[in-house]
Amino acid sequence: MQDPVAYSDGLVGRVEMKETTCYMCACRCGIRVHLRDGEVRYIDGNPKHPLNKGVICAKGSSGIMKQYSPARITQPLRRKKNAERGTSEFEVISWEEAFSLLTERLAKLRAEDPKKFALFTGRDQMQALTGMFAKQFGTPNYAAHGGFCSVNMAAGLIYTIGGSFWEFGGPDLERAKLFVMIGTAEDHHSNPLKIDLAAFKRRGGRFISVNPIRTGYSAIADEWVPIKPGTDGALLLAITHEIIKLGLYDREFLTQYTNAAELVIDDPERADHGLFYRAEMHVEEGCFDPQNKLWWDRELNIAISTHTPGVDPRLMGNYVLEDGTPVKPSFQLLKERVEQYTPEWASPITGIPAETIRRLAHEMGVTARDQKIELPIPWTDCWDNEHNSVTGNPVAFHAMRGMAAHSNGFQTIRALGVLMTILGTIDRPGGFRHKAPYPRPIPPCPKPPNGPEAVQPNTPLDGMPLGWPSKPEDLFVDGEGEAIRIDKAFSWEYPLSVHGLMHNVITNAWRGDPYPIDTLLLFMANMAWNSSMNTGEIRKMLVDKHPDGEYKIPFIVVCDAFSSETVAFADLVLPDTTYLERHDALSMLDRPISEYDGPVDAVRVPVLKPKGECKPFQDVLVELGSRLQLPAFTNADGSRKYRDYPDLIVNYETSPGSGIGFLAGWRGKSGDQFLKGEPNPRQWEMYVQNNCVFHYELPHSYQYMRNWNKGYLHWARAHGMVRYAEPITLHLYSEVLQKFRLAAEGKRPGRQPPERLRERVATYFDPLPFFYDPLEAQVTDLRRYPLNALTQRPMAMYHSWDSQNAWLRQIHSHNYLFVNPGVGLANGFGDGDWIWVESPHGRVRCMCRFSEAVEPGTVWTWNAIGKAAGAWGLGPNADESRKGFLLNHTITEELPPSAAGAHLSNSDPVTGQAAWFDVRVRVYKAADGEEAVTSPQFAPMPRLPGQEKQRGQWQAFVAGLFGKKS
Amino acid sequence: MHPTFSVIFLTTLIGAGQGLFLAMVTGQLYAIARFLPAQTDQFYAIGSLVALVLLVTGLLASFFHLGHPERAWRAATKWRTSWLSREVIVLPIVMFLVFAYGAAHWLGLTMPLFRVGESLQVDATLLLGLFGTIASFALFVCTAMIYGGVRFIQEWHTPLTVTNFLFLGAASGFMLAAAYSAYISNPLVTFFGTWAVILTLTGLASRSAHLVRNAQMKYKSTVQTAIGVRHTVIAQKAQGATGGSFNTREFFHGQKQTTIETVRLLFMVLVFPIPILLIGAAYITSSPTLPILAFVIQYVGLMAERWSFFAEAKHPQNLYYQSVA
């Protein structure tokens, strides 16, 4: 063998390196792709990238195997005539055939009723384009996967602090002293969180994890606080109780920057009960929260305009205004609310000892109070007060789906937002920090359409398909108050469903409720498997027919790079590219990868040629938009406006001359402008020359307190990021929610919910956070189904589609149900036994693994490791289908019929967030004679035309040789 | 450890081959000392041939254990440190000496070369037999030390591994010599049979001592030292691969505990009491078939013994491969 010291990669073949952006998950790290003789030899993190700073995760390092996966679809496919849907009997067609077929069908729908076309995408980081396409088409039936992912986290915090975790903001671990992570598994913000967490721990920061399960990040916590699923709200409210009781809140922060001191009308008889008392003064109309509110002056004992210089307002007490209106500061209402939520009350609910809850409150409160950070950064607030320094309270939080994926998640996350606020940690060093374009007004300005007239033939939708309702008039309902969207988003059933309800689309379309649709286009969404609740039934709905033989969902188009389970149910399959084969813009119009210190966006550029006939979905949309002559894709003379996606990215402006386009960097004719500026024909090249990333670092004085930072807000407005430079006061008390409640109570003039939903809306639209049992737990026999069942994605598979990946699947080829040993003992089975997990809705057979790292009331498994036989390019005997399982079969997408409706989604009643984690189960041993395979099983999915034959027994990848051999 | 049949065949076949050769030489020495009637050269030659066949078959079996048998010659290079290398050197020497010993008998090279003392006429066969005996003992040591020298496998790391290999190999060889004698109706059945019984009983003592020792084994490594965490309760959940790895295939037998116990019981019966009883019965009945049966049964028993030898050995690396999830 050659001496390794004398060996160099360059001696073996022609090597080159290209920079682009990863897409093995939604984290979007900068990568360097090293090629040898044109084949990918090595993918490593780009050290010059602000997000991942050179590191890369298990998925990113396995990108090569995604490229060579035999699961790749390489040709457009059409279901064979007379072949049954779901049997994967396809014929290869040309792209021209595919486009003309689609154009003809969609043009007809657009001319008749654009609602009959529904576009739903699994990925939510292309919404700038996919949303634009839907709007241009004129259909409201569009959303990404947020509704079944973490919309509660987005909505709960954005409606409270004007920002949220993940792409919107996060914990400032560089300066925090105490970090509390709640309900976060291995995910949501993958590499940056790992980088920061490690550095935080090395600096001696204290890390507390609240989670029913101790894996991943929680493993390295200084303290693990096991909690019963769905009870985080009780914990947070009890902590808030203790903090208020001891006076550990940041009074100055509350009075100046939140609505804590603002006076709320307190007269249940009045129509404006629970709204802020608004003084009569001129306010500019806008989607911001006008400042015409009152404080109660401590010194003068009178009501006075908020932020009157020199005034110290009351936070507590009740007062009567000169006109006789009884009022209370909203903090008083919060104090009254949490009085009942003692640690002793929360203890049996959460399973956490009362003394632990109290100690957590003390740790948070005392750290926030006594370890104040002061940075010598002068800044000016919106009321023209000059500050010589930026201060912060070093208690940081991070939370994700563990809190969000419950039907009480919105109010729970509101409780978290309130706790973070009373500790004084919002956009301050050591606490929570926003990421551009956040903070945005509470709620942000874009609104959904608000009536059926918004949908017109051959006309773009009047409004954004997705938006942020601030009052009942913003709901997208008809005259009866019923839903207009196929997923019933923005209806009274789920008024603040800001990410839509993708998880109910198939059921609703199948039932024809509120109406049948014609064509369903799914992009990168595995709705026939792990992305649907009630998977088995959904698969039946996808192939269900009317008595006349017509499918209930007449035409299904699936665009995917891999032979997912859903592809089998397509009538038309469009082969997508991998991330190494295409252009992408990770745009400021969407969810960019901004840092705390300023806006960041990035691009992907192709490193390899597309495999076979694969075509990037973005190019498909541009082509379709052009063929359908959608206005944004068409010149005034009817000719095609954009050659392809890269052309669109460079030249598109949100409106003519707006200077705002997909990419924020290197704008202007010569590329010397940023955020706003004329299109730059050389923008792609400039990104490529700059590591494929644009990072604008704000001046230090604009980096903190941005909700109220005059300099920042004016800068943001000047650069097209916000419409108003008004302060974004934190909504400790949510007047928005109260408006919906007043409507439900029949007190508020204007739109009212249908009768059946009045009580539901009145209950859950509480302007102050409260705790309630998840909806499913309220209607389940908990003696029969005592256990909570959870899922999480393992880090090596998080956010990815990689059971087709030869390396990653070796780490997780199948999954087990993790149970506390006590659960096994109580139910008569042992470690490794085959067991049944049964909910009121279904059951699965699987193997169990005893674990001391899960609280005894919870069982859990790694999600989406189980696959349907034959899918994802795997052999029919693959572990994924024989030993792997999906918990989704036990989870329902709809609640049992009730007075509020026969088909309410199993979701949060405020946001429509899928309540995955509400399911209750029991477990028992499989009978002795039962087959040692997981159940249910499905008929193996055959290989598709154009899909590579099953690989042999061996695979030995060597870049530069591998492709030549095969 | 995972018992592989190539190694089971290798060790049992060459053990029997060496034992048979030792039996031939022993027989010749006794004949020289006139304790036994002299045998024909053909007797020794054929006996040696059988021994050689066993050694060659064992060697061939061993090739199945190698990933690259064509490079096996390289294995002779590290004899200073590797018992495996030493075995690779000694085995051909033994084979050569066994061949030469047989050939010398076949060719009748029995003219005395020199004389020791008054009565001992030293001829080529005796010299080769002597060297062959030394080499055979060396080979027993080398083979056994391949296992006994692995200090991490505590079940093996004991002189008893050497004595087991030696006595059990020799016993099976003498048993084969008895069977050979019975087959050709040679009067040496009793002689070889008696030695076989003595060696089998010695082997029983050695192997029993080994079993008793291993039953009381205190392992040096624990999961605590394996990962360096001090706690009484540590359990592995995941080993980083769910579809198995070299580490799960090479170091685990994958059998139920009941199978292990059954095999242990089986070899304790097949190797020791049954052949002894059969030889005893052969004394009484002068049956020509019973010694053959005794050898066959003992050999089968020895394969079970060797299987058990592997299966009962616990490698410390297994501490890292306890659970999949």
Place this chain on the structure above:
Amino acid sequence: MTQLALVIDLNVCVGCHACVTSCKEWNTSGWAGPLADQNPYDGSPTGTFFNRVQTFEVGKFPRTETVHFPKSCLHCEEPPCVPVCPTGASYKRPDNGIVLVDYDKCIGCKYCSWACPYGARELDELQQVMKKCTLCIDRITDAKLSDRDRKPSCVLACPASARLFGDVHDPDSEVSIAIRERGGYQLMPEWSTKPSNHYLPRRKTVMHIGQDELTRVDNPLRKEDLTTYTGEETLDDVAW
């Protein structure tokens, strides 16, 4: 003499497997490759990896610790796998202490794997030679790479920077300082193999709050002196 090694910080390892696949990726196309996979798309997929991340649970609920434990060749100072190799295929480099296998000399007898108490060696079942961590010797010695890149792939990949790399014989190296100051330890010290790789233990940060630290004189509750008098009778009205 230089002894290159890894120091793995269990205090920050979150078990993400980044080191596992970055290693596989670099090495399968590198000097030590390929790293073959068997049944890559079918039942019981298995393959050669130089590095694995395992998970252990320590203690009983609720006082459970979950320990993620990366494991690769420890490049022992007294490598027991080397002397047992009959062909000399396994060797320890004198210049940097890395233990390597020369595939051209390896006969695939697996004996070295028996002589490793850590299970650090894996037979490549396609090539039938023993393979193991090389500390990416073809990276760390490649003068064409930048200084930053001349580190093992796993070290560069690790998002938690839980893997330190350097010369454990140099007392001033980052790894030696980490071992010295943060309680670095060796695996299975009972075998005197003197592993060069070390592990850093978990460390806990705890907070102590004295009872009298809970409230301070400037407690904001004092600003809400909320007693109000609405005319009801008091002692002041009736007592003398």
